[in-house]
Amino acid sequence: MVKQLVQLVFLMLPCIGLNAQELSEEAAGVLADSLIAAEKLRYREQAEQQWAQKQIVHPSGAVMKFKFKVFGEKPMGGRSLYISLHGGGNATAEVNDKQWANQIDLYAPKEGVYVAPRAPTNTWMLWHEDFIDDLFDELIKTAVIMEEVDPNKVYLMGYSAGGDGVFQLATRMADRWAAAAMMAGHPNDARPENLRNLPFAVFMGGLDSAYRRNRMAKEWTHTLDSLERVDQGGYMHISHIYPQYGHWMERADTVALDWMASYTRQSNPHKVVWVQDDRPHERFYWLGVPPAEAEHGKGKKIVATIAGQTVSILENDYKAFYIYLNDELIDLDQPITVRYKGTQVMQGRFYRDRLVVAETVNRLDKRQVATVRLNMSSGD
Structure with a gap:
């Protein structure tokens, strides 16, 4: 059992540079609003043309x-x-x-x-x-x-x-x-x-x-x-x-x-079940995979939950995947525990990063803007 756990090597790399400054929850929200507004302005001419035609x-x-x-x-x-x-x-x-x-x-x-x-x-x-x-x-x-x-x-x-x-x-x-x-x-x-x-x-x-x-x-x-x-x-x-x-x-x-x-979307559900289709996607709610993993991922599955300050990966078929977090999902001002198939693999603070905000504003949807991305590898 110990040998198997050792083989499950995880690389957790929050997308922050060595000199990155931590964002507060308020600053991250202001940044998301401004970047979404900029994206709408950039896209508006195309949108007007498409709507008119x-x-x-x-x-x-x-x-x-x-x-x-x-x-x-x-x-x-x-x-x-x-x-x-x-x-x-x-x-x-x-x-x-x-x-x-x-x-x-x-x-x-x-x-x-x-x-x-x-x-x-x-x-x-x-x-x-x-x-x-x-x-x-x-x-x-x-x-x-x-x-x-x-x-x-x-x-x-x-x-x-x-x-x-x-x-x-x-x-x-x-x-x-x-x-x-x-x-x-x-x-x-x-x-x-x-x-x-x-x-x-x-x-x-x-x-x-x-x-x-x-x-x-x-x-x-x-x-x-x-x-x-x-x-x-x-x-x-x-x-x-x-x-x-x-x-x-x-x-x-x-x-x-x-x-x-009578329903509004559950933008940040606390449990996600994701089975990759033959038409690949790189993001699903607060989970993601790199392009190469998505391209060859038909039928692969991830099941993950967030309860309190704990993120749990219950099932995973990928060698590499992402966890996207924001303050609606979890308190980013407090330590976070990450568990993989029942084993704690990491605990500590993750810092809000402007690069992750910029990466996730493309849907023009503030509730699905992430401020932290964990890059994870199963080591398999």
Whole structure:
């Protein structure tokens, strides 16, 4: 046992230079505000162009057009954003255009910016393509700037092939959404573990047997039920499988909007379960991995918790990973203990660093700005 522990060599390297000055909590907050404001100013011209043209162009050349409607009065904290994915799939452009045109009129939230994007392709993988994640990041940033959207009130929904997309994007981008609602879709290879902190709704017609959609909806419901039972406080979900309906649910699913609106995002949850998708991401809530680890990380898992002043890594499949901390997660003015699979590997103060603040303002979301980054290596 001692030999095994010795082999678990950890390198904990807070991102501070030898001459770095510690930031106070107040100074870190002021710095985050100023850097977010600067980032919004830098990005504004691009955001104005994208919002006016109603399209976002990916570096790969993929183009995502979108339509939007604005509902209700803007709350003090900012508007909600609903991203609603159309169906269709492996069909002609005309068929998918018709589905897109239908989607913009399908739902009407009481308050918020309701956006119906047009999938860049006409394949069955409408919302599965790797570039979709980047395009949605851009769409959220643009809406934050142009419509004063609150990044903690961004919701994802979709019907049919759009429901397929919700299964995919809700799981691999769970840290971006406040809640998600899947209507009449199929999960394909999506996994539910990442939904630990994301309220998730399943809506399905009980007679919708094509591609076993109705059976898969029941299986996902049972899986989420089981996950919720063994992980108290996690995997909030609802499921409505209407026995009288087929693929079209006669708008019974519109109750999803009020249900989603009752939630704001858990930006800094005290437990994170992260299973890397085949479309890699380098950050998930307050965990991160280097690019090389993300690129070759499909199926790798990290489970981590924060309780009081203790950060615990319960499971980890990576050789290198990051822990991002801020004062909402933990008291950075007090000593912090880090444990790895039950073994204390470090205890002490970590100092807020302006470089970490600058690294994490790109989402224009102060609650997800970190002030400390721990670089960790398992030594395996």
